[in-house]
Amino acid sequence: MDLTLKIWRQKNATSKGKFVTYKVNGISPNSSFLEMMDILNESLVVKGEDPVAFDHDCREGICGACSMYINGRPHGPDKAITTCQLHMRRFKDGDTIVIEPWRARPFPVLKDLIVDRTAFDKIIQAGGYISVNTGGIPDANAIPIPRANAELSMDAAACIGCGACVAACKNASAMLFVSAKVSQFERLPEGKPEAAERGQATVAEIDRLGFGN
Amino acid sequence: MVLKYSSITKKIIMALAGLFLISFLIVHLGINLLILKNDGREAFNLAAHFMVTNPLIQTMQWVLFGGFIIHILLGVVLQIQNWMARPQRYKVEGYSHTSFFSKFMIHTGAIILAFLVLHLINFFFRAKFGEMPGVMIGDQHYEDMGLLVIEKFKSLPYVLIYIFWLLFLGFHLDHAFHSALQSLGLNHNKYTPVAFGISRALAILIAGGFILIPLIIYIS
Known part of the structure; x- marks a missing residue:
């Protein structure tokens, strides 16, 4: 060719x-x-x-x-x-x-x-994680997680943070990245308690970094 | 103050104001269609009288102005932020999955706003502060708003301007309803495509309904 x-x-x-x-x-x-x-x-x-x-x-x-x-x-x-x-x-x-x-x-x-994609790391640092100390490996069925939630969390976790969503969006918005990161944890018992704070902190960070809406 | 709100808060307020404006358009269209009734403008004039005298409607009028201002102000702020987020444009613009008119909301919005000023001068301010022709319905005297409308739409340039304006209202509405639901977080695998359909139907029915009025008045 x-x-x-x-x-x-x-x-x-x-x-x-x-x-x-x-x-x-x-x-x-x-x-x-x-x-x-x-x-x-x-x-x-x-x-x-x-x-x-x-x-x-x-x-x-x-x-x-x-x-x-x-x-x-x-x-x-x-x-x-x-x-x-x-x-x-x-x-x-x-x-x-x-x-x-x-x-x-x-x-x-x-x-x-x-391009420098450190901005995505900054979003994660702003609260895109679980601070709960989960301790050692629990028994397999000690924390019941509905199958549907596990699947939805896994779907969200499929986001590899490549930045294509920002590149494709006509508004250069990072909403898809943030929603994937927030949903990934929110669906699981370990991530649920901090879901609201995580959402607010990461959205505040995308605004501060100058992504579109 | 507006700038302090998070992007999501701004979009939620924008969506709520937009949905409120859609509800206003439906009421406005409902009343306007009465002018096509062949009763010597009686139903239309009575409805217009009700709208300018009812205390609840008069209060809602200020809420409506507020809705307009919020929708416009936030729309401009969000758009400027979006433009700033991509200072260097692409050479080949994306063909990602977006509805056509979603790319031009600020432009269609600006055209709607520009002609809205003309519209307010033509009808709203005239009815509020200007000299109005009178009409007797039963044994009571009413302002003949209907006559004012008919007089205006006997002129071809006015009819054409209004049709042009209302077409852009339709374009704007095509990306309105479902987009507002999306901003409110109300998206769903099954119902979001329905919301797209409702959005298009509203665009066609509202813009089409409003266009019918000057068109029919001019032809007859």
């Missing part, structure tokens, strides 16, 4: 960025999106240019580090996957792909496609 990439390049947090167009040729449809980026970077290094900086870690769809806004959508065109699980077969030969960093004031660009 031959592709045209329009990638946001920004030297550092203080410099003004711009889009730079690159051509990549002979990309296998079976390579992942990040592998395609690796191939581009190798060619840039050979030419003595600065490779495109992007976040990535596990490359198996778990960590959510690979924050790329691809053709108007976080993590690209597929549903419920991270960028590392996106494959080039989702694109057509000759396509132009626009790759941007997450855009939100609390997520400042550090370099190229890498």
Whole structure:
């Protein structure tokens, strides 16, 4: 596959960025999106240019580090996957792909496609945890938890805090992240007692950090 | 003071004010439709008289002004905060799952507000402070509000302005009811799609109902 990439390049947090167009040729449809980026970077290094900086870690769809806004959508065109699980077969030969960093004031660009997502850690630090001392491992059925609650809590816990909700939201709001974190604990007996305070503290923090509404 | 409220509190107040304004629109439309009744404007004039003389309605009028001001003020604050939250826009704007008009609430709202001023000058202030034609119903004298409406809508530019204005009211309402429920935390797997349907139905019925009035008056 031959592709045209329009990638946001920004030297550092203080410099003004711009889009730079690159051509990549002979990309296998079976390579992942990040592998395609690796191939581009190798060619840039050979030419003595600065490779495109992007976040990535596990490359198996778990960590959510690979924050790329691809053709108007976080993590690209597929549903419920991270960028590392996106494959080039989702694109057509000759396509132009626009790759941007997450855009939100609390997520400042550090370099190229890498943004600082510390804001999410600050939200968690503000109260997104359980302070109850749960002690050692209790007996298996000592605390009964209804199946439905356990499932809902697990659904909420599926949020890996990648920031795609903020990137996708037209208001750059972090409500989805906070609601996932609040619901995850609120459904369980250990998290229930502090549910109200947790909600208030984390919402106050998203407002303070300057996320949208 | 407004800025001190949390984002969620602001959105809840915004939603409640919005729902109150929807209820006002339904009452307003109900009374307006009376003008289409072929009874020499009697029912409409009696209803208009009731609205300007009933003490409860007169009190609610101030609550209504308050509702408008709160809805507008919070809408502007929330929108400015949202714009500030993304100072650098995307090159390719997202196609995430949002209803079309949800992206333009501040714009449709601003158009509604601009023409609302004209509307208040045309009818509300005229009825309150201006010279009004009179009419006898039974042996009592009433102000002929109906005549004022009919006179206004005999002019084509007015009819067109009102239709344009009311279309934007419809666009605004399309993202109103279900969005308010969402802000109040009332979302549900089964009933949220119903709320979307109610929202669209309200938009079509309210805007369509209001549009019918100048249209029918002009044609007849």
